[in-house]
Amino acid sequence: MIGVLLAWFQRRGEQRQHGEASPEVFTEHLRRLGEEGPVSEQERNQLWQALRTTLIWELRRRGLWQAPPRYLGVLGAFSWLDRAGGGRGDALDELAAEAYVFVFVDRLRSLRAQLLVKPNVEGLVLVALRQFLHERQRDHDPLGARVFEVLRDAVRLAVESGELNVLDGDERIRNDTVLSALTAPAPIAPADVWFDLASKWAGVLLPDMVTARGGDLQELIGRLTQLLRTLPSQGVRAFRFRDLAEALKAEVRARWGALWDQGQVGGAEADEQRPARLAILRDPVSAFEERQFLRAVLGCVQERLESLEAPERTRRYLRSLWGFLRVQVAGANPQGSLDRLAQSVRSPREEETEGLPSHRRLADLLGIPRERIPGLLSNLGSIYLACHALHSGRRPGSGLVSDLALPVSSK
Secondary structure, eight states: OHHHHHHHHHHHTTSOOOOOOOTTHHHHHHHHHTSSSOOOHHHHHHHHHHHHHHHHHHHHHTTOTTSOGGGGTOOSOSSTTSBOTTOSSBHHHHHHHHHHIIIIITTHHHHHHHHTTSSOOHHHHHHHHHHHHHHHHHHHOHHHHHHHHHHHHHHHHHHHTTSSEEEESOTTTOTTOEEESSSSOOOBOOGGGHHHHHHHHHHHHTTHHHHOOHHHHHHHHHHHHHHHHTTGGGTOSEEEHHHHHHHHHHHHHHHHHHTSOTTSSSHHHHHHHHHHHHHHHHSHHHHHHHHHHHHHHHHHHHHHHHTOOSOHHHHHHHHHHHHHHHHHTOOSOHHHHHHHHHHHHHOOOGGGOTTSOOHHHHHHHHTOOGGGHHHHHHHHHHHHHHHHHHHHOOOTTOGGGTTOOOOOOOO
């Protein structure tokens, strides 16, 4: 039945019939999945409309409704209601199809178990959809997700110390949270106030805003908290978290993108990845498994860097370089991301690191001595190979990354 529904979802963009969603449409659909016989057209319409409506609400809540769909891995469209590249429906249809897989395929067993003890699963489905959007943004807009998380942590620190107060919205700090150094209501600063401030802040926060890990990350959060203290002197009496976050995201994306040499990133890469993105709808299970494999490898590398027996300076350099590589290879095609990572760390020789800035540029950007770059890339190659083999079942020395087994330097 699920396969039939997924096939129908792919056709839904061409001929959408809007229906009135029942209050518990997700729960009713879950019950129908356990029954014999086809799901009616009306039930499919209600489910599809409920998915689209919920996603629109959540995209607006997260400040992503006006953002390019590529930030969630949907290419070929300028807005969520534009036709996606090579697809039959609009960009929101493509996102909804993947959301359906995330909720009703990958989590079907746990939802059914919850339905045995709960009257409905509407709240659980909403939580799953929020997790889906969070993971998509983390995977496909790592810069935006990173800025949001670091800024949120800095704001929370300022609130805990009493330097900022929550005047309105979610106290856990969300996009709609209104903050101020004052305790009384104050006019909210307009969004355009943040353009100049974001430019100044990004200038002193990069590259750590992207690359910092561990103790360096805590130091970065502290510096950002100090910048938040200066807001009253800048004439900002109260502000909405979303306004500051979106301005800082835009500035970091622009500055980080400018670090690339011309022609290294662009439309050609997007065109090459489009077939893999469209294949997600044709084979959602394989696409999910690829994403899980990518996360496992990336997480493994990060864990090994944190526990590496090496001087702290070497570990800091490795964390910075890995953070840079992780952001630069982010994409909707998991296997393509792994291939580009392997290519980046396969050879420490500058002329063979295709797709990377020069060693001189990397050194200037990350604050690493230029002569250390080859050895650090070799170190990352050794760690990456071990993690790739661990999670793929491949023995070191086989396949794509056969020449990555290099010793870790203790310099």
